[in-house]
Amino acid sequence: MPLDPPPRDSQGEVSPHDHAGIFPDDGVIRRISPQQWVYDAKIQKKRVSSIAFKPSTGEHEGMSVDLQKLIEEAGLDPKTYILSTPWIGAVRFTAGGLRAEGLMVGYDPVDDNPFHGQVWGPFSKQTPKRLAALATEFVPIQERDD
């Protein structure tokens, strides 16, 4: 079922909101670039840097995500859809898990991604690290050799 259109401000920009049509168990996918992988000597392997879970700046900017249910309802495979961008991997949250961190999960379709959503704050200093711990691998990140 399509989501209701998101609320917009007088400039037509999507306003931060917690969309009632995004249910607690719905998947929320965050694309991860290998540029944001770091080696951690404590676990002796690479992991995602906390900076990958910090929001964009700007009045209405949050953390960009893809809404898994919308991709599936369009008849697409979410993993294949994510992999359409070279080198990109992804992690997955549930909307309920993000809301438990005090965040809002909204719908923000853009021209090149009708399944785009945003996660809005408040983001505390600890939020990115908590999200890094909460995230589960969805599409393995491909390591570049160059």
Added chain:
Amino acid sequence: MNRTRFAAASMQQLRIETGADVVSHAAFSSNIVCEPRRAWWHPIVARLDELCKLPIGWDGYHAPPVLFGNAYFAINMLASACPFDAPEPQIVPGSNGDLQIEWHTETADIELHVRAPNDVDAWRAQTSTPDHEDQLHLTIDFKVVAGWLAELSETPIAARSSAA
């Protein structure tokens, strides 16, 4: 691109980005003339150069490359704050043209989020004190970070001494 070329090229770009006088804008401009070298210096400069050339949307969404002003500031901050034997940092781009400088060793994690020149969130966690984290907002004085990095550099020596 070596550091001198990076600094020279950055002056022009920084003027374009900020409209500011580059020499007075840099927190540690004197280090451009008197540059200390670490073993990892050239790879770090090359990494910053790479991050400034990332294509728009490198993160799978619409992130821009790292802003030259942030890279320029970061390299000066590192020159000022890093002891000669500091471990090599990792540099990670953010979604706003920002960047994060990180160390993740067996004994501590240090992250310096360069949101903009003179706007840095610094964070440290140590395995020896798991219930305590250091968190500061820094602008032009990075002595605290220099202290953290000195401790990080000394830890393996201390560990060897106690083991002996």
